[in-house]
């Protein structure tokens with residue numbers, strides 16, 4: 393509920409809203425057995441919580457607005473999950489929460505991640 397709250401608050405800053413929710417979605421990649429459909433499980437409990445919290449103030453208009461809001465929020469989280477690489481670090485979520493401007497300006501010079509496995513033309517076994 394906390395991050396849904398944060399997501400809703402971030403709605404006045406579109407970039408922040410998408411970054412935060414995409415990162416939240418992506419972070420669920422590391423959960424074994426997780427399926428993106430599970431995000432939708434939060435939809436009705438969320439609406440119920442808003443309804444109970446607002447009581448009389450939960451008008452049809454409110455209902456409408458919150459339905460659209462939670463749907464949009466979950467769609468955004470799901471798209472973050474879908475587009476994330478398998479091993480997504482959570483650093484961006486932390487940075488967003490700490491304030492984007494304080495994000496470490498690590499000049500990632502030549503992070504020699506040796507993932508060049510294809511030894512095309514390289515001398516190797518065979519021939």
Ligand code: HEM
Nearest residue numbers: 395396415416419420423430431432433434466469482485
């Ligand atoms: C829109 C719905 C959801 C939101 C906004 C949400 C948000 C979050 C956030 C902010 C974290 C902690 C940050 C992170 O680890 O990157 C987290 C962790 C986690 N979430 Fe969700 N979540 C949602 C739905 C779900 C659902 C449906 C499940 C399971 C069925 C789930 C399972 C978990 C688990 C197991 C962790 C802990 C991961 C860890 O500590 O390594 N989440 N979630």
